[in-house]
Amino acid sequence: MVKDKARLIRRETVRLTDICGSGHYGSAFSMAEIVAVLYYQLLHVDPGRPKWADRDRFTMGKGHAAIGLFPVLADQGFFPEAWLDSYSRMGSPLGDHPEMKKTPGIDFSSGSIGHNLSVSVGMALGARLNKSPARAVCLMGDGEQNEGQIWEAAMAASHYRLDNLVGIVDINGAGSDGVAQETLRSEPLKDKWQAFGWNVVVLEDGHDIDQTFDALNRALNAPNGKPTCVLAYTVAGKGVSFMEGTWQWHLGFLGPKDIARAYAEIDAGDIG
Amino acid sequence: MPRSTPATSAEGNEIMSQTNKYRAHPPAPGMAYMSAELKQTIDLTESTVTDDFDERSWDMVVSLGLSRQLTTGKTLIELAGEGHDDIVVCTADLGRPTQVIDFGKAYPERYFNFGIAERNMIGAAAGLATMGLTPVISNYSFFLALMGVENIRNDICYTHLPVKMVGTHSGIAMGFYGTSHHCCEDIGALRAIPNLILMAPCDGTALTSALRSQIKHPAPIYFRAGRGREAVVYDSPFDFRIGGSNTLREGRHATVLAIGNLVKASLDAHDILAREGIGLTVVDMYSIRPIDREPIRAAARRGPIISAEEANVTGGFGAAVAEVIVDEGLGVRLTKVGMPDAYSVLGPPTHLYRHYGLDGEGVAAAVRKALDAARPTA
The missing domain is CATH 3.40.50.920 (Rossmann fold)
Structure with missing residues (x-):
């Protein structure tokens, strides 16, 4: 079932990219299992009450992968599925980056890399102050680990002992200019996050549903006075052979013949 | 034409130290420097300067005691006491100079010092606002408005969150601390950001009036304040209106x-x-x-x-x-x-x-x- 939802994310990413003529395939595909596990198995959210005070908050530091989140929110009923067809069109609530003021189910706007872990720190502090069981989850990219503000937020989160905060790093290896670790090395990430006072859970295969569930479930339920970071090792472009492991499909577009190939591979694939 | 050619620096700025004409200029009222008389009016509870010090000696406590127009902390304590239990205060290692530390002492669980990490502070304030709280950021303008302008734009204004910002030490109030600490560009930068209300309380009474009048306003507001040593203009609070004068x-x-x-x-x-x-x-x-x-x-x-x-x-x-x-x-x-x-x-x-x-x-x-x-x- 979760497997099918990850497949939905990939199919819809291809379809919506076709509407606008350009899209972030690689980042949406690499996070597909993570987002599916979160939204269909773990996060406490209610599509009928998108502003429910005690819901878990999900923010996307890697906002450019929102194209992979929109189909999930539509599928869950946060907004009508027909909205997806308006993707990127003039005045649509749905664009390349998520907008909280326009789209039910989006907890914070993003687009500027490195901001949303700080926002999630504020959400976790606020939840504690409000005595709310809400947890704050921030999905980041591995290139995003280059942003200095990430480490400001990391310090604040451990200083304030925010065990209701989970950071997930989707380590798909790709950045805009090439291989993320070649552009500016951020590894060893485990040592860094541990040194900043966080629990670290290494998710060796972020496309394995059981492993992903186990890692995220542990992270969301670790009341030991520390925030938890899940280092999710994934594959950019996972699910379409010619995109897998490449940085070239961080951004791109598929013509009709290649869309058919992509759909065929996604449908035939058995990821998870 | 100038009567004589002043000495200039490499950048063409007039070098002031080579003239005597500014030496004897007495401090303006309200912008005074330390004097024994003034010092006697300051709460020295936390000061290390004791009676056996030279009367001209001062430490941080004495210096900060002169910033009486920075009424943010005092006003927020009053507001919290009047039932505004949604107020949270954020600063970046400048709780003392901006005078919000007293709020932190009164309401430690509602006071967040994020250390010297201004951009994280701005993002966290936005996150706190999404949780129904009313964050008030208090920090020096040159770090808040100039370093943080993109975070203010994307996290607070684009999202239209009710975060209140008090930028202090604006303009050239920091004097000889240097041009890096002067903040003359903040109005130009902030004035171009949609959704942001920008107001300038000119003394402590105005700052108190500003916070009292606008704490519940549902949109972001930046209050541009001085160093706190400003001469007093107002003797009683007034309705500090958006679009007012x-x-x-x-x-x-x-x-x-x-x-x-x-x-x-x-x-x-x-x-x-x-x-x-x-x-x-x-x-x-x-x-x-x-x-x-x-x-x-x-x-x-x-x-x-x-x-x-x-x-x-x-x-x-x-x-x-x-x-x-x-x-x-x-x-x-x-x-x-x-x-x-x-x-x-x-x-x-x-x-x-x-x-x-x-x-x-x-x-x-x-x-x-x-x-x-x-x-x-x-």
Whole structure:
């Protein structure tokens, strides 16, 4: 079932990219299992009450992968599925980056890399102050680990002992200019996050549903006075052979013949 | 032409130290430096300076005790006590200099010191606002408005969250701490951000009024404040309105539209010019954006307009006044008193205010010049 939802994310990413003529395939595909596990198995959210005070908050530091989140929110009923067809069109609530003021189910706007872990720190502090069981989850990219503000937020989160905060790093290896670790090395990430006072859970295969569930479930339920970071090792472009492991499909577009190939591979694939 | 060529630095700034003319200038009232008399009025509970020290000695506690116009902490404590239990205060290792530390002592669970990490502080404040809380950020303007401008834009204003920001030590108030600590570009930067309300309380009473009037406003507001040593303008609180202004003096020849420290300087200019038979209207234009257009229209009917601010005239408050004059075709001459479009020199603040014509004499001179220029030639 979760497997099918990850497949939905990939199919819809291809379809919506076709509407606008350009899209972030690689980042949406690499996070597909993570987002599916979160939204269909773990996060406490209610599509009928998108502003429910005690819901878990999900923010996307890697906002450019929102194209992979929109189909999930539509599928869950946060907004009508027909909205997806308006993707990127003039005045649509749905664009390349998520907008909280326009789209039910989006907890914070993003687009500027490195901001949303700080926002999630504020959400976790606020939840504690409000005595709310809400947890704050921030999905980041591995290139995003280059942003200095990430480490400001990391310090604040451990200083304030925010065990209701989970950071997930989707380590798909790709950045805009090439291989993320070649552009500016951020590894060893485990040592860094541990040194900043966080629990670290290494998710060796972020496309394995059981492993992903186990890692995220542990992270969301670790009341030991520390925030938890899940280092999710994934594959950019996972699910379409010619995109897998490449940085070239961080951004791109598929013509009709290649869309058919992509759909065929996604449908035939058995990821998870 | 200048009477003599002043010594200049490599950047062309006049080197002040080679002249004697500023040495003997006494501190302006309210911008005073340390004196034994003043020190006696400060709460020294946490000070390390004890009776056996030289009477001129001071530590941080003594120095901070002079920033009496920074009433943010005191006001927020009052508001919290009156039932505003949604207020949370954020700072970045500047809780003492911005005087919000007292709120932290009174409400430790609602006080977040994020350390020297301003951009994280801004993002976290936005996150707190999404949880239904009312965050008040208090920090130096040059770190908050200039370093944090993109975070303010994307996390607070684009998202239209009710975060209140109090940027202190704006303008050249930091004096000889140097140009890095001067903040003259904040108005230009912030004035271009949609959804952001930008206001300038000119003294402690105005700052208290601002927070009291607008704490529940559902949109982001940036309050541009000074170092806290400003001369007192108001003796009682008032309704600090978005788009408001206060006409403090009425005179028939010219109008000064002032913000911040320049309100007091303009009141001084009023008194100086009154002795010369010149009637000056002085308006505290505390709401920079949205700006109160009516006083500008009224001023245009009266005579020349002088804008006065402790900020870069390029993009600053004077530019906002100019926009209204042009937009509405008011056809009146505007003289912009403020910081020139160049990096400021350093020096003791009172000397800097004099150097840049941001005191009573400076504003009065600008008014005289504007009136001369407006007079028809024979």
